[in-house]
Amino acid sequence: MPTIKDVAKLAEVSTATVSRVLNGNGYVHSETKERVAEAIKQLNYRPNDVARILFKGRSKMIALFVPDIMNPYFPELARAVEDMTNQHGFTFVLCNTDDDLNKEITYLEALKQKSLDGIIVVSSTMTEEYIQNIDVPVIALDRILHRSMASVTVNNREGSRQAVQYLKDLGCQRIAHISGPEQASNATQRLEGYLDVVKEESWFKESYIEPGEYHFEEAKKATERLLTRHPEIDGLFVANDLMGVGAIKAAESLGIKIPDQLSVIAFDGITLGETTTPTLTTMAQPIYKIGARAAELLIQQIEDRHHEIHSEEFTVELIERDSTRRKEDHP
Amino acid sequence: MPTIKDVAKLAEVSTATVSRVLNGNGYVHSETKERVAEAIKQLNYRPNDVARILFKGRSKMIALFVPDIMNPYFPELARAVEDMTNQHGFTFVLCNTDDDLNKEITYLEALKQKSLDGIIVVSSTMTEEYIQNIDVPVIALDRILHRSMASVTVNNREGSRQAVQYLKDLGCQRIAHISGPEQASNATQRLEGYLDVVKEESWFKESYIEPGEYHFEEAKKATERLLTRHPEIDGLFVANDLMGVGAIKAAESLGIKIPDQLSVIAFDGITLGETTTPTLTTMAQPIYKIGARAAELLIQQIEDRHHEIHSEEFTVELIERDSTRRKEDHP
DNA sequence: TAAATATGTGTAACCCGTTACATATTCATG
């Protein structure tokens, strides 16, 4: 690999001049510039990023922390972050944290040693104390970590209200909820949205809420329990699509017909919901957009440390598919 | 951030001694070692990886190139590579190439400037010429790129034969195939496996093969075309699970009952196949294992450049689910 | 007991860029 010295020698200038040509700063005579450019081309020289990083203390590297990339919500998010990251000349590092604070800390320490520029975090586990100690720009994504930290999220509570209201409008009389983990801010917001609509109903019972932990299998079991205990349930709001698919599977195994006997609506809008039978009605997040926006905000903050960053909230949108009865199907 | 100089000053030794303690090489008196360790702890010192990388010319960074992380086969693979990568103290970089040679090249150049140690590649597009020019350890995964390059794959041809034979054993009389892109080595191998079993059959026609490009939507359309043109088909071998789900959807939309009228078997063994109705019978790859093994081999090669690397082939295994008729259901 | 070897530690060069500073030349302006 040729170095800047080789280029300097060939072009008969100092390394400083080569550096100036490379970075386009300082004064360089146009003829000199051409000689240097020629030498660079001839040697097929590429500057060593590591040396640059060492000097500048910036790596042009961004990490995305997700609980687990195998949850199909995250690949789309990761894709968005990666695309935006590349557009700005940054390198993208993906970290699966398994919702484990120790893993998060280990990753962060390792990356700091590599002069990481910033991170985007989807986490339910980071403690406030630890958050304060991170001296790297951070943006929370999908879930709020702490009011002191900028975040990009969706209107979980309002979206959930709309989802439940949609079930009511379809004529559902007893609407239950499969909830996410209570440590996740978006899960509690979705639960609150559900409660906003149903808590004053005469039929509402606490036992209409069953925890599904945002996991497929867990949600399947939860739904089986729920529907066995409460056969009167005719509407189900599930806190995310992955669990929604689990709920469909559970109903199927119990011989309950969707949407005829039970309408199911979930939350997220991942592609998985299109592949089930029946397809899954959902409150869709603009997943790619929020991922891309989070990356954009982070990069803004990295490039201008004084840039005020505010949190942003996107809006979810109802996608009607086959797991909910259509109004017109209903007398 | 404290540097090695700060530690040296506090411990009243030279930076060389601190370095020796850090790396556990050279001679250091046990008392000195303790003083240094104490200073490190007191300052909460962590060595700057960038400086190390610059000197060593090794970044302890591994990249995984995949066509698109949104294809559900890849998250599991990525997860495996990342886990193994971490176990060996390497950093993991994920790159989506969109099966685009330019993107692959751009990524590779960018990463080389960061002293990337090695890459694991899932690609159908890399040209032989380009492969020869990569002066970084590479392992091909899932698809063979070139005989000169070590790879970790599965027995695609034999597995496909088994899949098609399985359909025959169930009593299928007319077995068609939805194929993957012909540039992908595993797609052609799977096609060959299919042909091995059916090409001598009197009923076999070339038009029983329909290209699905490893894409969900494409496969759905392909299956619709196929089943409309050839209503006699009662068995379908689909080159991967993602397309298998598309095939199920297509049959559903045509009112063809699976498995009663049509048995479908696919290839890969991704979780997606468990969520459909009916669930998808498949030849399952040990996805996590092959990903982990590829990472292991790559790391071996990185740490010992002269280490002979051989290709490895894993075995696929039939997972019987609901998209194929059970033998006992059949007279 | 002298020579050979092992142990312990520091100095300084090196990895490869960037940039503050010094110096030289050219140009514009009063």
Next chain:
DNA sequence: CATGAATATGTAACGGGTTACACATATTTA
């Protein structure tokens, strides 16, 4: 024409580690 500003380029320090080499002392070995 003198003077300050703009242009052009080089020297050397710097970022934060690692390690070859030199040197000193301690321990073996013959």
